[in-house]
Amino acid sequence: MTDTPTTHPTTTDVRSLGARTIPEFDGVHDIWPRGDRLEAVRSAAVAYKKRFTAQGQVTAVKSVDIASAPYPVKYGFNTAVIGPHSPLIPIINRMVVVQYDDWDGRPRTLVFEPTVPEGSAKAPFFDKLQRLMNKIPYANRAEQVIVNYYNEPDEALAQVGLGPEDVDFCAFDHLHVQDPRMILGSSTNIPGEQAPRGPIFGKAKMLVNTRELATLQNLHPMQWAWYVEGSLEGVDLDKFATFEGDIELGPGVALLWTPGHTDGNHSLVVNTPDGVWVSSENGIALDNWQPEQSRIPGVKLYHQQYGREICPNGNTLEDSLDQYDSMIKEKTLADPSTEDPRWLQILPSSELAPWKRFWPVVPTHHHGGIDYGTIRAGRR
Structure with a gap:
């Protein structure tokens, strides 16, 4: 665990x-019993939308797109998938750049999910997976197919015509497999490196839920495998902008x-000319949120047998009932x-990548990205 x-x-x-905060959701996650909480979350999402x-x-x-990485099927669909299939499937990490005006009328740029693949590989789960794949010929070949590096976050930023000085905020839905040192910079060397890292996005602050940052500072053993050890060493905590609950x-x-x-x-929600979009890692495919329409063997059956509206991404079920409610919150806000x-x-x-070689575990429907408006430099 981290020595920080x-x-x-x-x-x-x-x-x-x-x-500003969102009053519609005040207190809904505290309602008891849990069946009442689910309906309160759903009703609040309807009102807020x-x-x-x-x-x-x-x-x-x-x-x-940033990179593709291997991910266990049993996690991606909470053990719902049945029949012959590859144990590992490819997931594509992508960075989303959002430009908007804040409530004070200031032009802002948010970078969501600026994953540094080099840092993610050091999370204990992926480090152990890599060691295992190196020992198994079949797994090694699968890795060669799955792992691809498309862009580093700074390269992705340049692709949309921006520089570090254009970014106000960066954020992740959560800090699994993320190394803040590689994004915000650090006053100390990362082990094996010759000099401290500088920030990727200049003076930008990282928006993070108070609970998520506190988790990274003091991990429970059940959380440890998914967080990068020592990832806050030398990081100026003033570079984090922490908040609680829901904010717009x-x-x-x-x-x-x-x-x-x-x-x-937390989940990113944006309103576009085509309506509302939601982005999170509560699922890895639309099949997770709409299992009743899934063609992945076992996922629709999971929905039918248990009467569940969602099939969660289950690598870490810190609270499976909360995750269920959260995915309903997301479904309610998203437009068709x-x-x-x-x-x-x-x-x-x-x-989940739509690569036919991993059939039948391929997404039934695949968005593959988002693109609205024109990203402009110098808005600040």
């Missing part, structure tokens, strides 16, 4: 970020608290796709 001394974060006044969509749209939003950053963009996968998990109205506009932050 525990310093529990204090909550930033979101007004200093040009953001009306106000959220009426407030306006983001200026622009565009995604860029400006018209058309919100970070909704969606606990369950982790205590501090304009390309195929049977499917919701939910973009997994790590999305």
Whole structure:
């Protein structure tokens, strides 16, 4: 576990970020019993969506692929998949750039999910998986097919025409397999490196739920395998902007608290000309949110046998009931796709790749990215 001394974060006044809290969700995650909580979450999402969509749209939003990585099928669909299949499937991490005006009228740029693959590989789970794959010929060949590096976050930023000075905020849905040193910079050397890292996005702050940062500072053994050890060493904690619960950053963009996968998990919600989109890692494919339409063997059966509206991404079920409620929150906010109205506009932050060689575990429907408006440099 990390040797970083525990310093529990204090909550930033979101007004200093040009953001504000969302009253519709006040207290809904505390309601008891759990059946009542689910319906309270659903009702609050219905109420908030009306106000959220009426407030306006983001200026622009565009995604860029970062890398593809191996992921166990048993985690991706909570052991629902049946029949012959590869034990590992490819998921694609992508970075999403959102431009919007905050509630004070200031132009802002948010970078969501700027994963540094080099850092993610050092998380204990992926480190052990890599060691295992190196020993098994079949697994090694599978890795050669699955693992691809498309862009580093700074390269992805340049692809959309921006530089580090253009970014106000960066954020992740949660901090599994992320190394903040490689994003925010560090005053100390990362082991094996000759010099401290500088920040990728200049003076940008990382938006993070208070619970998520506190988790990274003091890990439980059941959480340890998914977080990068020592990843806060030398990081100036003032570079984090912490908050609790649900916040809206400006018209058309919100970070909704969606606990369950982790205590501090949150989901990106954006309003576009085609309606509302949601991005998170509560699932890795639309099949997770809409199992009744899935063609992946076992996923629709999971829905039918248990009467569940979702099939969660289950690598870490810190609270499976909370994750269920959170995915309903996401489903309620997302609009139907304009390309195929049977499917919701939910973009997994790590999305199952539609590669036929991994059939039958391929997404029944695949968005593959998001692109609205024109990303512009110099807005600040």
